[in-house]
Amino acid sequence: MEELTRTEERIMQTLWQLDLAFVKDIIEHIDEEPKPPYNTISSVVRILEKKGYVGYKAYGKTYQYFPIISKADYAKQTFKKVLNNYFDNSATSLMSFLVQEEQISEEELEKLRKIIG
Structure with a gap:
């Protein structure tokens, strides 16, 4: 794409x-x-x-x-590029960045914890 x-x-x-x-x-x-x-x-x-x-x-x-391309498909491709190019394909690095930059609230972190299990 x-x-x-x-x-x-x-x-x-x-x-x-x-x-x-x-x-x-x-x-x-x-x-x-x-x-x-x-x-x-x-x-x-x-x-x-x-x-x-x-x-x-x-x-x-x-x-x-x-x-022709759905918004979800475009978002997925764009996110993969960001994750690869800026966070070495590491979700941990991405989450660490979001927490450090205060881009994610405690409430959102709690929701993520529940999703992860």
């Missing part, structure tokens, strides 16, 4: 929320002002289609886009 740029990932987040969308729908759901130009978003969506993340249905010259 090819890595996404920040812009591509932002567009994918929108497509995962909408499930089916025309470019104008994607633009409407982007929370930034001024809204990005139509041609910019259209170009990014076409790049995502070439990378295999997005499919489309053609209605004449208009295209309705949908995600």
